[in-house]
Amino acid sequence: MTEPGLRISYMDYIGTVRFIGPVEGTPGIWLGIEWDDPTRGKHDGSKAGKRYFTCLVPGTGSFLRPSANICHGKSFLEALKSKYIEAYHGSGSQELVVLGSSQGAIQVEAVNLDKVRAKLSKVSFLREVSLDGESVARSNPPGTIQDTCPNIRGLDLSRSLIHSWETIAAIARELPSLQRLYLNQNRFQRPVKNDHLNGCFDPLTELRLNNTLMTWQDITTIIATMPKLQHLEIGYNGLTDVSFDPNHQSRSTVPVRTVNLDSNRIYGWERVCSALLNFPFLERVVLANNQIENIPSPTSQQGLPQLKHLSLSFNRLRLWGDISALAAWAPSLGSLTLIGNPVIADHAQNARPLVIARLATLQTLDGALISAKERRDAELYYLSHVVNHGPVSDEERCQEHPRWQELCSKYGKPDEIVSKPAPDTLKSRLLELTLYRTSKPTNLDTLNNQLKEGKEIIIRVLPTMILKTLRSKVRKALGFDTKTGVVMLLVMNDCALVALEEDRDSHDLSWIGLETGSRLLCFAS
Structure with a gap:
């Protein structure tokens, strides 16, 4: 039975039912579908000026007649057996097997292939299972999944027809060794805080929720039920407002060490850092392909003291002060990527030494190791650059260049150059x-x-x-x-x-x- 919120598959396209009922000007019942693939949609849920449903992504909706061609999915074990267990042909039968590389030109007779199938079909030994795109829609009766495949460590349920976190929890509850769970390109109903999720994800250490369009509040609600979670991927979700809201959530004790926020639409550095402060053990953050324009200096209460790797490539940073501020935000930062930012593109010839000199703890920049010699060269060049292009007074230099005094003590203060207007000649x-x-x-x-x-x-x-x-x-x-x-x-x-x-x-x-x-x-x- 179809109802709003359920997931369906039609002609290999996956979507979510948002509406069931009549549409003005047409006979019969229609289904209003929001498609996962935006190219499949025709509108945003309205027709002839009347709105019937709303899409998370504009232009991804269309109306569809109920038909037998609509797939409502299968159970977890049905999908597992369909993919990992090949049907038997009968004991002792001979079979013609086509060699894959011969494009059908070579066929050989094989005997007792069912013995091989029987050996390979022991799903109880499976540790890594991928049911990506296999139309999983529901769990199985309690105990049956654990009896069938209790040793699964990694499970990929991406592009499924599962619509609720209760279903995900029911499957995970049956897998006592589950450590890695991939749920990319799904669309879930908002999770509700209840006892159905507690204890289901206790062994989980890695979770991927890329392109699920979940809100930050819903994500934090889910990971709060995962006491051992260390790696979190939430890219391509269209996130803009990522911040800690004390009215809706408390500080987390989840030991997350890696957060991947690649390809969202985050623009506020302070707001995203206030959210990341929720993870006191955080060591690695990926913020590539977002819209961050500036990094202000932190207040005394702010900072990410454990952060060792940060990816900021392909954002909108334009000022050197943004790079200098990173030293105060992340005093243990050892690896940084900045390629694709205007501040790097605008200073292509000398950007690398100017970044290295500003961040004393940096060991790797844009994937390339920083040698002791390169650091010395960069810091000497930086001193010269400040004298030639920076403010005149030491007070202003210290304010604009936090490492000025430190580097002057290390290498000696460079000679002052009195500049006089001169014609721009060779x-x-x-x-x-x-x-x-x-x-x-x-x-x-x-x-x-x-x-x-x-x-x-x-x-x-x-x-x-x-x-x-x-x-x-x-x-x-x-x-x-x-x-x-x-x-x-x-x-x-x-x-x-x-x-x-x-x-x-x-x-x-x-x-x-x-x-x-x-x-x-x-x-x-």
Whole structure:
């Protein structure tokens, strides 16, 4: 019997019955269906100006006549046996078997295949079961599922015809070892807090609810019945308002460590963080492909202290202050993805070092490990960048760049550059570098003597020149043989030396941090 809320399948399309009754201007009874596939729908539940039902997604509704072609689904065990148990042909019978790779050209006789089928049909040994798209609509009488397949650890009931969480709970109650439950692309009625769900999901550690269009409140109601849940996937649900509501829920003790919110429509960073604060053990969050535009600095009560991985790729972050604020929100952050944000796209040449320098705990950025050398280079470049492009006073620098004082203490404060208006000519853009042809310094005294006594040679180069080209220019300026290797050491303000090694030859001089007044010790290798 069909009633509103039930799920049906028709011509391989799955939908939810939203209306049963007459439609003005037409005879007989109609079913108002909201289809899971938006391309199948024709309207949003109204006809000739009269509304008969409402769709969660606009344009996914249509009217359908009741018919025998409508499938109302099967029980869990019917679907399981249909997929995993092949019908017997009779003991000892010979069968023609077509070799799959021969496209029907090769057939062989096989004897006693029923013995093989009997062995494979022992569903009691199944640990991983996928009934994705198998039209499961209901559970079975109590005890029958557990008697048939008690060892299931992972169960995929995606694209099913199940409409209520009570049915899901009735199936899960029969599977005492169930750890992973996938319910993607289903449409459930709102869960009701009652005793029917309690105790049914106790062993569950992973839940996937992608593209179910569930609200955040309904999701939190469900996971509250899962005391061991660690991994939660809720992508493609159209979520916009994700926040903790103390009037409807209490702080969770569920030990969730991973939350995947990929491809929703979340825009408020503070609101989503207030929701994630509900999970005190949270280590990994995926917020890729959302609409987050800014990340303000947190208040003293906010923060995600356990968070180690964060994916923010393909959002709408535009300001460097958003990246700096992440250090306060997630003080243990070790891995971050930011590709696809305007702040990265607008600074394609130097975005990576500017991100690395802002986040001291970061170990991986956009999937690439950060070496100790890359971090040092990035932080030195960052200091130079702040002096050249940031505020003038140290107070403003500390406010705009939280790591300014820390990095100045670590590497020494860079020289101030007094900028004067100059015409935008090629000459005005050239960098002046001071070269010293010398031997390799062995200590600080030796270095100071070389700087005092060495002959200075000034060369002018464009900041867009790559290091490999500079190396050739230095070789020529100092009179080295064309086949002689050249070692260049950048002298910092505190007389520390930074080797400009060949593995950075493809980087331009501005990325490396060279600027007018930079001093280079050069000697043959």
